[in-house]
Amino acid sequence: MQNRINQPLPLVTVNQLEKQYTKNNPSVFSDISFSIARGEFVCMIGHSGCGKSTILNILAGLEVATSGQVSINGHAIKGPGLDRGVVFQGHALMPWLTVEQNVAMAIRARHPAMPREDVQKKTEHYLELVNLTGAIHKRPAELSGGMRQRVGIARAFSTTPELLLMDEPFGALDALTRGVIQDELLNICTQTSQTVFMITHDIDEAILLADRLVLMSTGPNAHIAEIVENPLPKNRSRTEIHHQEGYSDLRKHIMDFLVKPNK
Numbered sequence: 001m002q003n004r005i006n007q008p009l010p011l012v013t014v015n016q017l018e019k020q021y022t023k024n025n026p027s028v029f030s031d032i033s034f035s036i037a038r039g040e041f042v043c044m045i046g047h048s049g050c051g052k053s054t055i056l057n058i059l060a061g062l063e064v065a066t067s068g069q070v071s072i073n074g075h076a077i078k079g080p081g082l083d084r085g086v087v088f089q090g091h092a093l094m095p096w097l098t099v100e101q102n103v104a105m106a107i108r109a110r111h112p113a114m115p116r117e118d119v120q121k122k123t124e125h126y127l128e129l130v131n132l133t134g135a136i137h138k139r140p141a142e143l144s145g146g147m148r149q150r151v152g153i154a155r156a157f158s159t160t161p162e163l164l165l166m167d168e169p170f171g172a173l174d175a176l177t178r179g180v181i182q183d184e185l186l187n188i189c190t191q192t193s194q195t196v197f198m199i200t201h202d203i204d205e206a207i208l209l210a211d212r213l214v215l216m217s218t219g220p221n222a223h224i225a226e227i228v229e230n231p232l233p234k235n236r237s238r239t240e241i242h243h244q245e246g247y248s249d250l251r252k253h254i255m256d257f258l259v260k261p262n263k
């Protein structure tokens with residue numbers, strides 16, 4: 001799909017979004033406008049309570065905006081849909097199903113007519129991408145937090161969503177596990193050109209993963225303070241990134257933004 005001047009249309013468009021939960025209270029945020037191109041990884045950063053999860057939930061179709069429009073592929077988002085995959089901090093796996101069954105169930109929901117062997121192959125493929133081949137017959141209770149989160153990621157990717165939404169997906173993980181899963185995520189996103197909108201409080205994570213960073217001012221009545229392009233080349237590596245030119249300046253810029261009052 002292209003616009004009048006032959007530029008590809010963004011996959012996601014957010015236009016003048018506002019959310020007010022209760023009439024007597026101020027809006028959580030207003031005038032939120034941004035877009036996400038196909039294959040782009042966008043991270044949103046901002047202080048607690050500025051409305052990041054609310055924005056993600058509106059994109060997921062789980063929450064309704066007070067005013068403004070959100071569209072995917074040119075169609076207004078009116079509710080949850082299989083064109084969007086969501087990974088939350090709590091993995092939300094079905095505890096009675098095995099790792100394999102949790103992923104296969106999502107694939108069958110997206111492709112009800114897919115032959116059994118293809119579902120199996122797809123399941124194995126995505127579990128391999130997150131290094132869980134050895135755990136496919138385990139149930140969530142038998143897994144570590146990092147492994148559960150990997151199943152959630154494999155499940156989200158296995159449905160090949162147009163847009164992947166992630167709300168602090170690694171927030172509950174220790175630093176080492178977090179780093180390993182970030183690498184895996186970066187690897188899958190590069191392989192699949194997945195479009196992602198992710199919320200994180202971790203500046204280094206945002207610089208590693210995001211092509212653009214949306215910085216939110218503090219709430220209530222939060223707005224977008226700035227949208228920063230990541231100047232670092234797309235083939236970023238967690239072990240090398242801090243040596244790259246531009247890394248320290250970008251990190252300082254975001255850190256300054258977060259420590260100064262932003263109204």
Ligand SMILES: Nc1ncnc2c1ncn2[C@@H]1O[C@H](COP(=O)(O)OP(=O)(O)OP(=O)(O)O)[C@@H](O)[C@H]1O
Nearest residue numbers: 021022028046047048049050051052053054055219
């Ligand atoms: N269902 C709801 N009803 C009323 N108020 C809500 C509801 N959900 C969120 N809020 C309020 O909206 C504001 C924004 O919440 P939200 O969770 O979107 O912020 P956030 O930026 O994601 O915060 P955090 O970084 O702490 O997760 C908060 O003040 C919160 O109390």
